[in-house]
Amino acid sequence: MRAKRTMTEQARRTQIVAAAIEVIAESGPQASFKAIAERAELSSTGLISYHFANRQELIEEVGREILAVFGGFVLDRTSGIEEPAEVLQAFVTANLAFLENHRAHAATLVRIEPDTGELARSDQAQLADVLRRGQADGSFRAFDPHLMAVFILSVRDGIIRQLELDPALDFDAVAREFGELVSAATRKP
Amino acid sequence: MRAKRTMTEQARRTQIVAAAIEVIAESGPQASFKAIAERAELSSTGLISYHFANRQELIEEVGREILAVFGGFVLDRTSGIEEPAEVLQAFVTANLAFLENHRAHAATLVRIEPDTGELARSDQAQLADVLRRGQADGSFRAFDPHLMAVFILSVRDGIIRQLELDPALDFDAVAREFGELVSAATRKP
Amino acid sequence: MRAKRTMTEQARRTQIVAAAIEVIAESGPQASFKAIAERAELSSTGLISYHFANRQELIEEVGREILAVFGGFVLDRTSGIEEPAEVLQAFVTANLAFLENHRAHAATLVRIEPDTGELARSDQAQLADVLRRGQADGSFRAFDPHLMAVFILSVRDGIIRQLELDPALDFDAVAREFGELVSAATRKP
Amino acid sequence: MRAKRTMTEQARRTQIVAAAIEVIAESGPQASFKAIAERAELSSTGLISYHFANRQELIEEVGREILAVFGGFVLDRTSGIEEPAEVLQAFVTANLAFLENHRAHAATLVRIEPDTGELARSDQAQLADVLRRGQADGSFRAFDPHLMAVFILSVRDGIIRQLELDPALDFDAVAREFGELVSAATRKP
DNA sequence: CATGAATGAGATTTCATTCAT
DNA sequence: AATGAATGAAATCTCATTCAT
Numbered sequence: 001m002r003a004k005r006t007m008t009e010q011a012r013r014t015q016i017v018a019a020a021i022e023v024i025a026e027s028g029p030q031a032s033f034k035a036i037a038e039r040a041e042l043s044s045t046g047l048i049s050y051h052f053a054n055r056q057e058l059i060e061e062v063g064r065e066i067l068a069v070f071g072g073f074v075l076d077r078t079s080g081i082e083e084p085a086e087v088l089q090a091f092v093t094a095n096l097a098f099l100e101n102h103r104a105h106a107a108t109l110v111r112i113e114p115d116t117g118e119l120a121r122s123d124q125a126q127l128a129d130v131l132r133r134g135q136a137d138g139s140f141r142a143f144d145p146h147l148m149a150v151f152i153l154s155v156r157d158g159i160i161r162q163l164e165l166d167p168a169l170d171f172d173a174v175a176r177e178f179g180e181l182v183s184a185a186t187r188k189p
Numbered sequence: 190m191r192a193k194r195t196m197t198e199q200a201r202r203t204q205i206v207a208a209a210i211e212v213i214a215e216s217g218p219q220a221s222f223k224a225i226a227e228r229a230e231l232s233s234t235g236l237i238s239y240h241f242a243n244r245q246e247l248i249e250e251v252g253r254e255i256l257a258v259f260g261g262f263v264l265d266r267t268s269g270i271e272e273p274a275e276v277l278q279a280f281v282t283a284n285l286a287f288l289e290n291h292r293a294h295a296a297t298l299v300r301i302e303p304d305t306g307e308l309a310r311s312d313q314a315q316l317a318d319v320l321r322r323g324q325a326d327g328s329f330r331a332f333d334p335h336l337m338a339v340f341i342l343s344v345r346d347g348i349i350r351q352l353e354l355d356p357a358l359d360f361d362a363v364a365r366e367f368g369e370l371v372s373a374a375t376r377k378p
Numbered sequence: 379m380r381a382k383r384t385m386t387e388q389a390r391r392t393q394i395v396a397a398a399i400e401v402i403a404e405s406g407p408q409a410s411f412k413a414i415a416e417r418a419e420l421s422s423t424g425l426i427s428y429h430f431a432n433r434q435e436l437i438e439e440v441g442r443e444i445l446a447v448f449g450g451f452v453l454d455r456t457s458g459i460e461e462p463a464e465v466l467q468a469f470v471t472a473n474l475a476f477l478e479n480h481r482a483h484a485a486t487l488v489r490i491e492p493d494t495g496e497l498a499r500s501d502q503a504q505l506a507d508v509l510r511r512g513q514a515d516g517s518f519r520a521f522d523p524h525l526m527a528v529f530i531l532s533v534r535d536g537i538i539r540q541l542e543l544d545p546a547l548d549f550d551a552v553a554r555e556f557g558e559l560v561s562a563a564t565r566k567p
Numbered sequence: 568m569r570a571k572r573t574m575t576e577q578a579r580r581t582q583i584v585a586a587a588i589e590v591i592a593e594s595g596p597q598a599s600f601k602a603i604a605e606r607a608e609l610s611s612t613g614l615i616s617y618h619f620a621n622r623q624e625l626i627e628e629v630g631r632e633i634l635a636v637f638g639g640f641v642l643d644r645t646s647g648i649e650e651p652a653e654v655l656q657a658f659v660t661a662n663l664a665f666l667e668n669h670r671a672h673a674a675t676l677v678r679i680e681p682d683t684g685e686l687a688r689s690d691q692a693q694l695a696d697v698l699r700r701g702q703a704d705g706s707f708r709a710f711d712p713h714l715m716a717v718f719i720l721s722v723r724d725g726i727i728r729q730l731e732l733d734p735a736l737d738f739d740a741v742a743r744e745f746g747e748l749v750s751a752a753t754r755k756p
Numbered sequence: 757c758a759t760g761a762a763t764g765a766g767a768t769t770t771c772a773t774t775c776a777t
Numbered sequence: 778a779a780t781g782a783a784t785g786a787a788a789t790c791t792c793a794t795t796c797a798t
Contacts, residue, residue: 008782028303030219032767044785049769051782111303114217117354141373147366154347155340162339165306177336184330184374197757222793232759238794239758386778406681408597411772421780427773428779492595492678495732519751525744532725533718540717543684555714562708563751575761599788611764616790618761 013051016040017065020058025104029059029111056115063116066109067123073098084134088152088182091127095156096175099163106160113157124149131186140186152182202240204229206254209247214293218248218300245304252305255298256312262287273323277341277371280316284345285364288352295349302346313338323375330377341371391429393418395443398436403482407437407489434493441494444487445501451476462512466530466560469505473534474553477541484538491535502527509564518564530560580618582607584632587625592671596626596678623682630683633676634690640665651701655719655749658694662723663742666730673727680724691716698753707753719749 005013019040023031033045033055042048052058077094081087099106113120127149134140155178163169194202208229212220222234222244231237241247266283270276288295302309316338323329344367352358383391397418401409411423411433420426430436455472459465477484491498505527512518533556541547572580586607590598600612600622609615619625644661648654666673680687694716701707722745730736 006781012782033769034767043783045768046770046785047783050784055768113350114300114353121354143369144362144366147363148370150347150351151344151367151370154344154350157347158339158343161302161343164303165310173333174336177333178340180332181337181340181374184378185370189373195757201757221791223791233761234793235760235795236758244793384778390778410770412770422782423772424774424781425779433772489681491728492731499732521747522740522744525741526748528725528729529722529745529748532722532728536717536721536724539680539721542681543688551711552714555711556718558710559715559718559752562756563748567751573760579761600790601788610762612789613764613791614762617763622789 009051012047013061014065016042016048016051016058017061020062021066021108022104024062024111025107029108029115059112059115062108063112063119066105067116067119069102069105070098070109071123073102083139084130084137085139085183085187087130088134088186089179091130091152092179092182093175096159096171096178099160100171103163107164110157110160120153123153127152134186139188141188143186148186151185155181198240201236202250203254205231205237205240205247206250209251210255210297211293213251213300214296218297218304248301248304251297252301252308255294256305256308258291258294259287259298260312262291272328273319273326274328274372274376276319277323277375278368280319280341281368281371282364285348285360285367288349289360292352296353299346299349309342312342316341320375328377329375332375337375340374344370387429390425391439392443394420394426394429394436395439398440399444399486400482402440402489403485407493437490437493440486441490441497444483445494445497447480447483448476448487449501451480461517462508462515463517463561463565465508466512466564467557469508469530470557470560471553474537474549474556477538478549481541485542488535488538498531501531505530512564517566519566521564526564529563533559576618579614580628581632583609583615583618583625584628587629588633588675589671591629591678592674596675596682626679626682629675630679630686633672634683634686636669636672637665637676638690640669650706651697651704652706652750652754654697655701655753656746658697658719659746659749660742663726663738663745666727667738670730674731677724677727687720690720694719701753706755708755710753715753718752722748 016036020031020036023035023039027035033048037043037045037048048058052061074091074094077097078087078090081090109116124146128145131140131143131145131148135142135145159169159174159178205225209220209225212224212228216224222237226232226234226237237247241250263280263283266286267276267279270279298305313335317334320329320332320334320337324331324334348358348363348367394414398409398414401413401417405413411426415421415423415426426436430439452469452472455475456465456468459468487494502524506523509518509521509523509526513520513523537547537552537556583603587598587603590602590606594602600615604610604612604615615625619628641658641661644664645654645657648657676683691713695712698707698710698712698715702709702712726736726741726745
């Protein structure tokens with residue numbers, strides 16, 4: 001599991017992770033410790049090494065943090081909904097809302113993707129479950145639920161990437177079009 | 190445009206780009222000149238610097254090369270088709286066929302994506318045109334063609350990424366599901 | 379001389395020195411404070427700095443401690459013997475017995491040697507005295523007593539080093555051969 | 568085996584090794600790359616890393632170089648001698664002559680000893696052979712030849728160490744006393 | 757054109773020591 | 778006395794790029 005940590009240490013780790021998220025969002029996944037330390041106003045990069053065994057541990061924590069925040073946000077807005085089709089629409093809306101308000105988290109998520117395989121899988125599995133339920137209750141057409149989950153999450157990630165190419169993207173339009181895509185892709189013909 | 194080049198020089202550039210594609214596919218976008226030079230069996234990394242002004246130029250050339258090969262491959266299999274809906278299905282099939290046979294190109298494409306914004310845009314524009322034509326001739330429903338292009342290409346890229354998480358992915362199944370997604374997403378209700 | 383110390387403080391210092399001896403024996407003379415603190419189950423490396431002015435003071439204390447223990451052990455087994463030749467044999471036996479039972483002390487001794495010049499000299503002087511007495515009473519041949527002491531101690535240290543190359547060394551055989559060497563080297567022809 | 572090297576590269580390696588020998592002799596086995604680079608008047612420590620894969624490779628090369636030079640020197644002065652007893656005396660003389668004229672090599676040898684186990688063994692084996700021959704031809708008494716070799720080499724190393732405690736050591740006296748020790752230790756009673 | 761060497765900036769990591777509590 | 782956090786210097790190693798031949 002994880003080593004016990006003092007409050008101070010946990011606070012520092014959180015602070016460093018937050019800085020890393022920002023810096024990686026801006027300058028890519030190999031953002032230097034120097035840049036992160038400066039963003040966090042640390043006295044030296046040594047402090048990062050003091051709190052994280054190595055770069056990988058920091059990046060992993062960044063991934064965990066983003067997925068926890070992102071996942072929590074989306075879960076808040078989708079749990080309790082009965083109809084799978086409505087869950088999907090809420091999922092789309094929640095994702096877009098998150099992107100709009102936590103751009104750095106989103107940007108960093110897609111930038112460190114190769115390092116977060118395990119975590120990504122669990123997202124896929126959760127979404128696949130919703131799709132399976134929709135098929136079971138007869139509201140969705142036949143398709144491979146896991147692949148469809150991969151597709152939907154890919155579109156979500158693609159939107160994040162597009163946001164960097166085109167920062168003026170109209171969130172409402174994207175939400176609407178994404179929602180229609182998902183609806184058209186899953187509903188019975 | 191571009192400076193004139195001797196045959197020898199062009200051959201070297203091609204060789205270096207090919208090596209870079211392989212190495213980046215395997216070890217990520219910050220593959221070192223050392224690794225690339227070794228793969229290309231060059232005597233020194235200096236030779237890379239000799240032929241490319243800097244790292245960025247090499248990466249850009251890698252992007253251009255991949256999109257030329259990839260684009261050419263897909264174009265071969267989609268041009269001449271009249272019906273936009275059929276073009277889309279051919280597009281899906283061609284993409285999957287390419288992934289199956291040129292995994293390194295595909296992997297490198299998604300790995301250097303942040304550095305190839307311009308090129309990506311032209312892909313999006315081309316695909317958007319097909320979609321627009323399908324709307325004009327009444328075979329597609331109403332949607333934002335550019336966004337739909339972004340979505341479809343995102344799914345394509347998502348498949349490439351998934352291939353690394355799950356190398357045993359069933360190409361035929363993916364092609365079928367991807368084709369159905371595109372079809373359902375675009376056709377009239 | 380030395381500052382007065384409370385019992386608690388002395389206990390801590392002793393504990394730290396003991397841990398340092400073990401760690402240096404295993405991992406060399408530049409064993410980190412971190413490793414020593416962990417071995418001593420201290421809460422922080424700061425505690426070492428708290429009790430020792432600096433690294434050098436700790437190492438010196440380690441040297442003093444080893445020579446006190448080692449010297450005491452050998453003195454116990456050599457004092458009270460009249461005949462210098464017998465003292466030498468007892469010295470050899472005692473040294474080998476010590477090595478066998480306090481390998482960490484011995485290993486650390488030779489590892490920090492360069493830092494313990496002063497202490498080494500007093501060993502040499504003591505041994506030289508025995509040799510001088512043997513010459514005075516006519517049982518030893520003519521030789522430079524100080525150099526002979528250096529030689530004998532060098533062999534002792536060489537045995538410690540060899541022990542690391544060849545941990546299965548036969549102590550009895552070494553004791554016998556070492557004893558014969560010393561005897562042959564000192565007795566009259 | 569070893570990679571092919573250009574003349575220039577070999578020259579640089581040699582130069583770096585020479586600087587390392589000097590610096591280690593003066594400041595101990597963990598002499599920094601910075602100190603070595605300065606001694607060799609290199610532009611940066613990066614050049615050391617450029618020529619040696621890592622610190623260990625450099626130290627190993629230092630060990631090989633010293634033993635090659637030292638061994639060659641001693642071999643020059645001992646080969647061709649028939650009588651084992653005379654070989655031993657020549658060995659002693661040669662060793663002292665080397666120490667006198669290549670103090671840095673000698674000092675570095677004993678300082679990096681823990682890293683040169685393998686090489687040390689071959690020295691022991693060579694010397695043990697001479698001793699065995701002397702036993703076979705009846706000129707030496709019975710003793711364990713390998714242990715005696717270890718002892719003699721330990722004295723040699725002890726002299727090197729003593730040289731640092733007492734830089735004014737009288738080489739002739741040491742040579743004479745060392746020679747007598749070896750003679751007394753090996754000849755028949 | 758190509759080679760091999762060199763450059764020097766920059767990255768991460770380790771560490772003894774200091775300090776506030 | 779002890780703790781845990783922080784400091785900042787130093788160390789090694791990597792790398793794209795430059796340059797003389």
